[in-house]
Structures are given as structure tokens and as C-alpha cells.
Amino acid sequence: MGKFGKEFIKGLIITNPVFVLVLGLCPLLAISTSIDNALGMSLAVLIVLLGSNAIIAAIRRFIPNIVRIPIFIVVIATMVTIVNLTFHANFPDLYESLGIYLPLVVVNCIVLARAEAFASKNPIVHSIADALGMSVGFMLALLMISFLRQVPGTGSLSVFGFHFFTLPVLGKNPIAIFILPYGAFLVIALLMALFRRTGVMKL
Amino acid sequence: MLAKTTLKNAFPIIILTVIVAICVTALTFTESITRDKIKAQEEQKIQHMLSAIFPDMSRYDFTNDIYTIYSDGAKVGYAFLAVGKGYGGDISILVGLKDETTVKGITIVSHSETPGLGSRIAESSFTDRFIGLNVEDVALRQEGGQIDAITGSTISSRAVIDAVRTTAMEKVKQLTESEGRE
Numbered sequence: 001m002g003k004f005g006k007e008f009i010k011g012l013i014i015t016n017p018v019f020v021l022v023l024g025l026c027p028l029l030a031i032s033t034s035i036d037n038a039l040g041m042s043l044a045v046l047i048v049l050l051g052s053n054a055i056i057a058a059i060r061r062f063i064p065n066i067v068r069i070p071i072f073i074v075v076i077a078t079m080v081t082i083v084n085l086t087f088h089a090n091f092p093d094l095y096e097s098l099g100i101y102l103p104l105v106v107v108n109c110i111v112l113a114r115a116e117a118f119a120s121k122n123p124i125v126h127s128i129a130d131a132l133g134m135s136v137g138f139m140l141a142l143l144m145i146s147f148l149r150q151v152p153g154t155g156s157l158s159v160f161g162f163h164f165f166t167l168p169v170l171g172k173n174p175i176a177i178f179i180l181p182y183g184a185f186l187v188i189a190l191l192m193a194l195f196r197r198t199g200v201m202k203l
Numbered sequence: 204m205l206a207k208t209t210l211k212n213a214f215p216i217i218i219l220t221v222i223v224a225i226c227v228t229a230l231t232f233t234e235s236i237t238r239d240k241i242k243a244q245e246e247q248k249i250q251h252m253l254s255a256i257f258p259d260m261s262r263y264d265f266t267n268d269i270y271t272i273y274s275d276g277a278k279v280g281y282a283f284l285a286v287g288k289g290y291g292g293d294i295s296i297l298v299g300l301k302d303e304t305t306v307k308g309i310t311i312v313s314h315s316e317t318p319g320l321g322s323r324i325a326e327s328s329f330t331d332r333f334i335g336l337n338v339e340d341v342a343l344r345q346e347g348g349q350i351d352a353i354t355g356s357t358i359s360s361r362a363v364i365d366a367v368r369t370t371a372m373e374k375v376k377q378l379t380e381s382e383g384r385e
Contacts, residue, residue: 033317059222064215071222078226082233089240092248176355179317 004129007122011133013201017110018141019192020201024110028142029184031101035159038146042139044101049111049131051079056119057127063120072115080106110134148187153178253282256299256308267381269374272299280307283374287366290358291315294324298367303375306336309367314359321359329353329360333367338375341368 017023024045031037055075056063063071084102087095105111114134119127151157155170177183195201249270254260259274263282270282280301287294292315299307311325323329332350333341341364342348343357352360 062218064218067215067219070219074219074223074226078230081230085233085237085241088244089237092244176320179320 003126007126007129008133008136011130011135011137012140013137016137016141016201017113017134018138018145018188019195021110021113023113024108024138025188027101027104027108028138028145029181029188031104032142032145032149032184032187033153033179034150035143035146035157036097037101038139038142039159040098041101041104042135042142044098044105045108045110045138046132046135047083048076048080048102048105048108049114049135050128051083052076052111053114053119053127053131054124055079056115057122057124060120068120069112069116072112072120076111076115077106110138144191145184145187148191149178149183153180153183252297252310252312253299255310256282256297267377269378281374281378283370284312285366285370287362289314289316289324289362290321290356291317294359294362294366296363296366298371300338300371300375303378304337304339306333306338306341306367306371309333309363311363316356316359321356323353323356324359324363329363338368338371341371 011017013020015021018025018028027041031041052072052075056072080102084095087098087102114130118130122130147157151167152170152175155172155174156166157164178187250263253263253270253272257272257274257280259279260272261274261276263273264271268283271278272280272282280299282297282299285296285298287296294314294316295312297310297312299309301307309330311330314322314325316322316324336349340349342350343361343364344351348364350360350364352364
């Protein structure tokens with residue numbers, strides 16, 4: 001496997017941004033209530049992370065060390081705003097569904113952390129691989145958490161209006177705790193404990 | 204010697220300034236080329252929502268925060284925005300009135316209620332409960348009205364119901380007053 005593949009694959013499990021690096025938890029806890037939200041947020045993170053990692057890797061030699069953080073933030077915020085405006089103007093349907101997640105990406109520390117820890121020290125191609133891997137790893141974790149919250153919390157599963165199933169008893173009496181904010185902490189803690197116990201991921 | 208160290212110290216500031224300048228230019232440029240399109244999109248969105256409530260709408264007027272709906276030159280109703288305080292934040296509702304007393308229909312424009320619970324206020328199974336009601340009957344059944352709250356989402360339901368009723372009464376007053384003046 002080439003270096004590109006290696007940088008990509010590490011984000012999925014070994015350094016999974018959610019379960020191993022424990023990054024980006026604030027937006028994750030807030031929006032992991034349905035599969036729709038999970039996909040929307042993942043797409044927003046993918047777009048912004050790809051752009052910011054590529055730009056920062058490209059200008060990394062000109063960035064003086066002491067002002068690197070402000071530069072990262074300015075680049076990321078600019079990226080997000082440009083993507084936001086472009087989507088609003090040209091892809092109204094996508095904007096409608098991503099509308100609340102795109103601005104949230106600015107405060108998603110995965111983006112800043114990858115700029116600091118990876119893109120500012122590695123060439124563009126590897127930074128793109130890193131961005132792809134981290135985004136897919138984030139998406140997998142987010143889908144897992146959203147599934148485990150949406151199904152018991154609403155008693156049914158439907159994605160983008162397409163209805164999959166309704167559970168027999170839970171459908172009438174859903175366990176609301178899973179949908180409410182503290183349910184997110186519960187689910188993520190149980191998953192982390194499970195992954196550590198089984199040795200799938202090391203913290 | 205002194206000048207050289209000053210220049211060295213100023214270097215990061217210069218780089219940061221240049222990058223911020225580039226970013227501001229890029230943002231201004233993007234804003235200027237998307238501005239008109241975004242405005243057109245927003246107008247289309249409003250028109251789309253209005254015609255969902257008034258399928259026979261041919262055009263609308265917007266004065267004093269009230270949309271007046273016309274169908275082939277005849278006035279068929281009014282629409283306006285109402286804002287309610289929900290469980291998770293503001294709920295924005297587009298309310299359509301057939302005449303000064305009857306609700307034609309409502310659409311939830313935006314909300315941030317709990318997904319799966321309060322978010323059901325946006326579903327037609329809830330919004331359809333308003334159709335054809337007298338404005339005064341827009342209240343929870345246990346409070347003398349005609350509408351049942353969604354099970355488990357009483358706060359969100361009440362927010363929508365109260366916002367629709369109070370705003371509608373306000374607007375109806377405003378409408379009759381302005382008509383009396385004419």
C-alpha cells in the first residue's frame with residue numbers, strides 16, 4: 001500500500017477522530033440524533049477539511065510558527081463562508097439540508113487539529129489523503145452513534161423520508177433519553193468502552 | 204542592526220496581514236457574485252411556500268409584513284410570519300388566512316426542536332390540524348381550543364399554536380384597521 005493509502009486508512013480505525021483522537025465532540029453530540037443529520041454533517045466536514053488541508057499544506061512553508069493558529073482559523077473560516085455562499089446560490093436543496101451544519105464546521109476541532117497536526121507538516125497529496133480518511137472515519141463513527149440513538153429514541157428508522165422499519169413496542173413508546181442530549185454521552189461512552197475492551201481501538 | 208531585528212519581528216505580522224487581505228478579497232468576490240442568486244433563491248422559496256398554502260395563487264403583494272395573495276386579480280387570502288418560543292429555540296411559521304377569521308393553512312419555515320419529538324410539528328399530520336379553523340379556536344383542546352398537541356411534544360405544539368393564534372389576531376386587527384381607513 002502506498003503512502004496515500006496509508007494516510008487514508010489510518011483515519012478509519014487506528015486514529016479514528018471520534019473514538020481515538022476524541023475530537024469534534026461538540027457538534028457530534030449535538031447532531032447525532034438522526035442518520036440524516038449524520039450524513040449532512042459528514043459531508044460538510046469532508047468538503048471543508050479537504051479544502052483547508054490542501055490550502056494549508058500548500059502554504060505551509062510561508063507560515064511563521066508564532067502566527068500559525070490565527071492563519072489556520074482565517075483560512076478555515078474563509079473556506080466555510082465561501083462554500084456556504086456558493087451552496088446557497090447554486091445548490092439550494094443541498095444548502096437547505098446542510099444549512100445548519102456548515103457554519104458549525106468552523107468550531108469543529110477536527111478541522112483545526114488536522115491543520116495543526118498534519119497539513120502544516122506534510123505535502124498536499126498526503127494532506128488530502130489524511131482529510132479523506134479523517135472525514136470517512138468521522139462519518140462512520142457518526143453513523144454508528146446516530147443509528148444507536150435514532151432507533152431506540154424514536155422507535156423507528158427512516159432516512160431522508162424513506163421509511164425502513166418501526167419497532168413493535170418501541171414504536172409506540174420510544175426511549176426519549178437516547179434522543180435527548182445526555183443520551184449522546186451515554187451512547188458514545190458505551191461505544192468507546194466496547195472498542196477499548198475488545199481491543200479494536202487503543203486510546 | 205536595530206532595523207533588521209524589527210523587520211524580523213514584523214515578518215509574521217506582515218504574513219498574517221497578507222493572508223487576511225487575500226481571504227477578505229476572496230470573500231468579497233464570492234459575496235458579490237452570489238448575492239443576486241441568493242436573493243432570487245430566497246424569493247423563490249417564499250413563493251414556493253406561499254403556493255403550498257394557496258395552490259391557486261397567481262401573484263402576491265408584500266406590505267407591512269403581510270403577504271396579500273391574489274388569484275386572477277381577486278384577493279384570496281393573507282399570509283404572514285409568526286414566531287414562537289419552542290423547546291429548542293425560535294420556531295418560525297408561515298400562516299395563511301382565507302379571510303379575516305379562518306385559517307387556510309400553516310407551514311413551519313424553520314425550527315430547532317428535538318429531532319423525533321418536537322420536530323414532528325413540521326409534519327403535515329400536525330400542520331393539517333389548523334386547516335379551516337376559526338382563529339379563536341386555535342388553542343390546545345384542554346384550554347378550550349380545537350387542536351390536540353402531539354403526544355410527548357406539548358411544549359413544541361403549544362409554542363406553534365400560541366404563536367399562530369396571537370400573531371393571527373394581531374394581523375387581523377391590523378388588516379381591519381387599514382381597511383377601515385380605506
